[in-house]
Amino acid sequence: MAREFTSVGVVGLGTMGAGIVEVFARNGIDVVAVEISAGAVERGRATLTGSTDRAVAKRKLAEADRDALLARVDWQVGLDALHSVDLVIEAVPEHLDLKQRIFAELDRVCKPEAILATNTSSLSVTEISVATTRPNQVIGIHFFNPAPVMKLVEVVRTVVTSADVVADVEALCERLGKVDVTISDRAGFIANALLFGYLNHAVGMFESRYATREDIDAAMKLGCGLPMGPLALMDLIGLDTAYEILDTMYRRGGRDRRHAPVPLIKQMVTAGLLGRKSGRGFYTYERPGSPVVVPDEHTPVSTGAALADGARAIAKVGVVGSGTMATGIIEVFAKAGYEVISVTRGAEKSAKVCEAVKTSLNKGVVRGKLSEEDRDAALGRVTWSATLDHLADVDLVVEAVVEELSVKKALFASLDEICKPGVVLATTTSSLPVIDVAMATQRPADVIGLHFFNPAPIMPLVEIVQTIRTSAETAATARAVCAGLGKTGVVCGDRSGFIVNALLFPYLNDAVKMLEASYSTADDIDYAMKLGCGYPMGPFELLDVVGLDVSLAIQRELYLELREPGFAPAPLLEHLVTAGYLGRKSGRGFRDHTKR
Secondary structure, X not given: OOOOOOEEEEEOOOHHHHHHHHHHHHOOOEEEEEEOOHHHHHHHHHHHHHHHHHHHHOOOOOHHXXXXXXXXXXXXXXXXXXXXXXXXXXXXXXXXHHHHHHHHHHHHXXXXXXXXXXXXXXXXXXXXXXXXXXXXXXXXEEEOOOXXXXXXXXXXXXXXXXXXXXXXXXXXXXXXOOEEEEEEOOOOOOHHHHHHHHHHHHHHHHHXXXXXXXXXXXXXXXXXXXXXXXXXXXXXXXXXXXXXXXXXXHHHOOXXXXXXXXXXXXXXXXXXXXXXXHOEOOOEEOOOOOOOEEOOOOOOOOOHHHHHOOOOOOOEEEEEOOOHHHHHHHHHHHHOOOEEEEEOOOHHHHXXXXXXXXXXHHHHHHXXXXXXXXXXXXXXXXXXXXXXXXXXXXXXXXXXXXXXXXXXXXXXXXXXXXXXXXXXXXXXXOOOOHXXXXXXXXXXXXXXXXXXXXXXXXXXXXXXXXXXXXXXXXXXXXXXXXHHOOOEEEEEEOOOOOOHHHHHHHHHHHHHHHHHOOOOOHHHHHHHHHHHHXXXXXXXXXXXXHOHHHHHHHHHHHHHHHXXXXXXXXXXXXHHHHOOXXXXXXXXXXXXXXXX
8 A cells, every 4th residue: 555645755846846846835735845945945935925826817716726835835945854754856957966966865864764756857866866764665657737727748767676666656746736657767758858859950950041040930730730840949948958968868878960059059058048038048038937939130030021031923823733732722822812723533533532632622611710711712723634735834844743753843844834934833742852843844943842741731830941952032932932821931942851840850750769769658658648748649559540650651761861870760669660560550550540
């Protein structure tokens, strides 16, 4: 039977420590809140008071409950005040020597049966535990910020942590209303090991000037549904904190280059550009600690006039292809007022595309998102064709045929012969080199990538992919077209994966490697990323939706182009694809979907 925790101690009353105090006090547990000085105690008290007052103002906490909560907290200076608590959680800065000194002192002060816990997010719980004479009673209890809101807790056991201690802490997490995942002591645990490789990669993308900070962040928010873009999230975490976590994971985690801090991070930390807390990081903020971003010298000008500057006039658009993506793109352009010529291979496919567009538009009417008049007008703008010759007088062609380079190159060679001079030729490829397609024509300056996301009528993002031969006029036209469609266009270079896939799929691959190593289960890894990081789907849920074969193909392309060892596809992913376990579409991937 799990032990009853009647009192806990919290050491360190910064944002995280004060949040942990609130979690326990909200759940009827007495808390001894400890800091190194009276001033630090008062800052911690002010943080807790501010948090609970906001909860009262939002009617999420009754005044009487707030007062009872605050009455459960005993504010103290010095560790000696923790002599009678049942559990201590340390939440001081991420420095191993500091934590070891605190644990050695806690070992002396606390009663023999007390559990000693660390909230570290990256340091070795084992190395912290050996500073005590009771390493079997030391455990990691990693809350996520803000602790009162975030549901996830990573429970980190060492090789000597008592099974009873683990069970007691798991029961405590349940009492606190948290979802716990229990894991072994490994650098970064689950969430940070997956999150910070992705964040580091995004910083590298920015450092190389592959894309702007705004475009990288917009791409991941709009393309993946993430709550924040990676660079804005780095600013929230703090670049100094991020550097310490990455450096620790690199040194402790087998020196994986995915976790080797990008040099720009260290440079920014040295320059005092720490993110929100210093008022400037990747973005500039209204004042230190403020979440309000203000314009700075790097803020792009995004007025309509600037978007259209140098752009060609586009009135008539050709869409080549008969799949889901082509159907969606036809709908997008037609609803936006463009005249559209749909070209497929044969009248039968043309009829199917026409029916699919009608069905989608009718759904919009039923849902109240489109009037019958607008539906009819959109359909009236589309001409259905089975020959490329009908594209002779269009202003823009968007290709959405099968992802095979030979097919695309043959199509662009034909378009080069048929289309009038000055036409923008766009490919919707998500993984192939746009330059290879462009060089199949005699007009590579007019070729660009327009990577729509599926379903095109709903997804707000388009990646605008410029090759080294794309003209400024063509790029300006693509930006203006995206704006005219009501889409957010993000500009990047012609590199495998562009922005979204280049950042997303290595993260998914890292998750597969974590599962492959038997570090955690697919369910716990999914819980960690959804509840700890606010992701809309866990990595294994997403892999099964995307398709393991599609994911493997993209990961292989990334690895072949970048030759980064950490990008090599996880063997488990390859084995599942070989076995025909492709995800939802085959009924089985990382999970069995036939039983649902």
